[in-house]
Each structure stands twice: as C-alpha cells, then as structure tokens.
Amino acid sequence: MVRGFSPAAAAAVFRRQNFLIRCLGGYRKEKNYSNNFHHHCVIRMHSAMSGGPSLEADAVSILRSITPTLDPTRHKGQAGKVAVIGGCREYTGAPYFSAISALKLGADVSHVFCTKDAATVIKSYSPELIVHPILEESYSIRNDEKGSISAKVIEEVDKWMERFDCLVIGPGLGRDPFLLDCVSNIMKRARESNVPMVIDGDGLFLVSNSPDLVRGYPLAVLTPNVNEYKRLVQKILNCEVNDEEGSKQLLALAKGIGGVTILRKGKSDFITDGEKVSAVSIYGSPRRCGGQGDILAGSVAVFLSWARQSAYRGELGTNPTILGCIAASAILRKAASLAFDQKKRSTLTSDIIECLGRSLEEICPVIS
Numbered sequence: 001m002v003r004g005f006s007p008a009a010a011a012a013v014f015r016r017q018n019f020l021i022r023c024l025g026g027y028r029k030e031k032n033y034s035n036n037f038h039h040h041c042v043i044r045m046h047s048a049m050s051g052g053p054s055l056e057a058d059a060v061s062i063l064r065s066i067t068p069t070l071d072p073t074r075h076k077g078q079a080g081k082v083a084v085i086g087g088c089r090e091y092t093g094a095p096y097f098s099a100i101s102a103l104k105l106g107a108d109v110s111h112v113f114c115t116k117d118a119a120t121v122i123k124s125y126s127p128e129l130i131v132h133p134i135l136e137e138s139y140s141i142r143n144d145e146k147g148s149i150s151a152k153v154i155e156e157v158d159k160w161m162e163r164f165d166c167l168v169i170g171p172g173l174g175r176d177p178f179l180l181d182c183v184s185n186i187m188k189r190a191r192e193s194n195v196p197m198v199i200d201g202d203g204l205f206l207v208s209n210s211p212d213l214v215r216g217y218p219l220a221v222l223t224p225n226v227n228e229y230k231r232l233v234q235k236i237l238n239c240e241v242n243d244e245e246g247s248k249q250l251l252a253l254a255k256g257i258g259g260v261t262i263l264r265k266g267k268s269d270f271i272t273d274g275e276k277v278s279a280v281s282i283y284g285s286p287r288r289c290g291g292q293g294d295i296l297a298g299s300v301a302v303f304l305s306w307a308r309q310s311a312y313r314g315e316l317g318t319n320p321t322i323l324g325c326i327a328a329s330a331i332l333r334k335a336a337s338l339a340f341d342q343k344k345r346s347t348l349t350s351d352i353i354e355c356l357g358r359s360l361e362e363i364c365p366v367i368s
C-alpha cells in the first residue's frame with residue numbers, strides 16, 4: 001500500500017497516475033518497468049521519497065489550466081517577459097539554455113544580463129535574445145572601480161525590472177564574490193518590486209550563504225540539483241540529507257526559509273512551499289547531459305508567470321509557484337523523452353530544447 005493512504009485512495013491515485021503518464025507519454029521506455037506499469041507506479045510511490053506522503057501531481061490538468069490561448073487581441077509581452085541573470089567567462093551555455101527555453105515555450109521576450117566576456121558569445125548563439133553586458137568579475141576591474149560599477153549594474157537593471165514577469169538567477173553565473181555581490185543587490189531590487197525569482201545554479205550557492213535574500217519571499221523558487229540541495233540542507237537545517245525522512249526534510253527546508261517554493265531535482269522532482277509535497281515522476285530520459293536543469297529554470301519562469309496571470313483572473317486555488325514548477329518539470333521530462341526517442345545516446349540539451357514546443361503542443365494544442 002502507498003504510505004499514508006488507504007487501499008482505496010491508493011488505487012484511485014494509481015489510476016489517476018496511470019492516466020496522467022499515458023497523456024504525458026513518458027514511461028514506456030523505462031528499463032525493466034516498461035511492461036509492468038502497476039509495478040512501476042507502486043514502486044515509485046513507495047521509493048520516490050519516504051518520510052511522509054508525496055502525491056504525483058496532475059501535471060496535464062495544470063498545464064491546460066495555466067497555458068494561455070494564442071489570442072489575436074494580445075500584444076507582445078503579454079505571454080511573458082523573462083530575464084536570466086547569468087553568464088560569465090566560464091559559462092555561456094547555461095544562461096542561453098534558460099533564456100531560449102523560455103522563448104521556445106511561448107514567452108514573448110527573453111533577456112540575459114551577463115558579463116561583458118559572455119555577452120558577445122551569447123548574442124552569437126541567437127539573435128532572439130536581448131543581451132545586456134553589464135556584470136563584471138573581479139579579474140577584469142580594479143578595486144577602486146567596484147563601487148561605481150556596482151552602482152551602474154543596479155542602474156541598468158532598474159531600467160527594466162518592473163517590466164519583467166520573472167527573473168532566473170544563477171545559470172552560469174560563476175562564483176566571483178564581487179559579481180555575486182552585485183547579483184545580491186539585483187535580488188533585493190526584484191523583491192522590492194515583487195518580481196518572482198527562480199534561483200538555480202550559482203544563484204543557489206549565493207542563497208545558501210545568504211538565505212536572507214529570499215527568506216519569507218513567497219515569489220522565490222529554488223531549483224536545487226543533488227549538490228545544491230545538499231548544500232542548502234547543511235546550511236539551513238544544519239544536518240545532512242536524509243532520504244529516509246525525505247518529504248519531512250524538504251518541508252522543513254521550505255519552512256526554514258520562510259515558505260519559499262523548492263523544486264528538488266532528481267529521478268523524481270519533488271515540489272513544496274512548506275505545506276505539502278507534490279511529485280513529478282513521469283519518465284524523461286536516461287541521458288544526464290549538462291544543461292537540463294537550465295532548461296527547467298527557464299521553463300519554471302514562463303509557467304509561473306502564466307500561472308500568476310491565471311491566478312489574477314481568479315481561476316486558480318493553488319500557489320502559482322507550485323503550479324509553475326509542476327508544469328515545467330512535466331514539459332521538460334516529456335521533451336527529454338521525445339529527444340531521446342530520436343537521438344538516443346547522442347541526445348544533447350539543444351535537442352531537448354527543440355522538443356519543448358512539441359511537448360507542450362501535444363498537451364495544449366494551439367487549435368483544439
């Protein structure tokens with residue numbers, strides 16, 4: 001029996017999950033499980049994370065309820081304006097993956113705020129992105145310039161801040177202390193303007209060391225991978241990750257940072273804002289190429305912006321940040337599965353990005 005549920009409730013959950021996974025089309029390739037869905041489902045619900053129940057989310061219904069129709073009366077910007085804060089000398093792929101994924105899912109405008117070194121490279125990947133070369137790393141400036149550069153960074157971001165529906169902080173940001181200091185200031189400004197923030201990659205390194213940047217901010221979403229989660233648990237809860245108590249620990253972590261939303265990435269994705277834990281377990285791909293988390297972060301930004309629009313219209317009863325995470329996780333996994341079908345071992349992050357549109361179209365067709 002599924003932990004925490006009566007046999008009847010567990011059977012209903014199982015039937016529902018069966019239906020959802022068929023819609024999302026993602027389980028069929030999983031080794032050893034492909035011919036035995038019942039086994040697949042029950043095992044997953046037992047072993048995904050113990051220490052309290054986590055229910056498979058109804059991702060299909062969520063996607064259908066928050067994805068806007070393509071309506072000729074809408075103007076540019078209404079389907080979402082997102083900005084990625086990331087990209088430095090070392091990493092140019094990560095911010096590109098996040099920003100282009102947002103566009104490929106249907107956002108109208110996608111910006112990248114990065115270092116000067118990274119900007120030309122990112123621009124050359126795509127003419128679709130609006131790239132601002134405003135950040136600086138310590139190696140490229142003198143100590144006596146830091147004050148004026150820091151002020152200039154915030155001045156440039158301030159020009160745009162109120163227009164953004166969501167920021168993605170961290171993909172390919174690096175860990176330069178001066179640069180992270182400037183990004184802390186950007187995060188404080190975003191908070192003052194009530195702009196949602198998806199924090200990923202090196203943004204999570206920053207938040208682990210300075211949790212007050214997001215503490216108690218309900219529009220903050222943290223998307224840790226296994227390393228980033230470990231660091232957060234150590235810093236915030238002062239202990240080690242304990243998967244025996246996985247759900248409880250995740251709830252405690254979200255509460256410990258004042259009710260932010262956490263999407264813990266892994267074999268299943270677990271999502272909470274401190275109230276209950278939802279899971280997205282549909283099968284994606286066995287390829288673990290770098291960059292899939294960056295796609296996810298850009299996708300969360302889009303879906304949470306759409307979920308907030310639906311919430312304004314009074315159509316939702318659930319926290320939009322949770323809905324955005326569930327929708328993004330399901331779409332990324334489905335896209336990864338589609339890409340893997342075609343490319344097998346040579347599947348790359350850019351192949352998955354090319355499947356984002358189809359992945360969403362199969363669930364929310366433009367003309368239904």
Ligand SMILES: NC(=O)C1=CN([C@@H]2O[C@H](COP(=O)(O)OP(=O)(O)OC[C@H]3O[C@@H](n4cnc5c(N)ncnc54)[C@H](OP(=O)(O)O)[C@@H]3O)[C@@H](O)[C@H]2O)[C@@H](O)CC1
Pocket residue numbers: 090091092093094095170171172173174175200201202225227228290291293294
């Ligand atoms: N194509 C691209 O451009 C891509 C770029 N990417 C970008 O890479 C960045 C790091 O993300 P990741 O996922 O490698 O971090 P993660 O798994 O925590 O670390 C693995 C190990 O490495 C270490 N470590 C990491 N950074 C370090 C640093 N600056 N300096 C020193 N150590 C560092 C880390 O050590 P620890 O954190 O435990 O100290 C752990 O042991 C991030 O900006 C991401 O967006 C990815 O999105 C993929 C595609």
Ligand SMILES: Nc1ncnc2c1ncn2[C@@H]1O[C@H](COP(=O)(O)OP(=O)(O)OP(=O)(O)O)[C@@H](O)[C@H]1O
Pocket residue numbers: 201224225226265266267268269284285288289290291292293294295296329332333
């Ligand atoms: N073992 C797994 N099986 C299936 N899906 C997984 C597995 N591990 C991660 N994923 C999925 O891949 C996506 C990216 O997670 P991952 O842990 O690779 O992030 P990341 O390390 O931050 O990636 P990036 O390389 O972009 O930084 C998430 O949606 C996650 O659910």
Ligand SMILES: [Mg+2]
Pocket residue numbers: 200201225293294
């Ligand atoms: Mg990552």
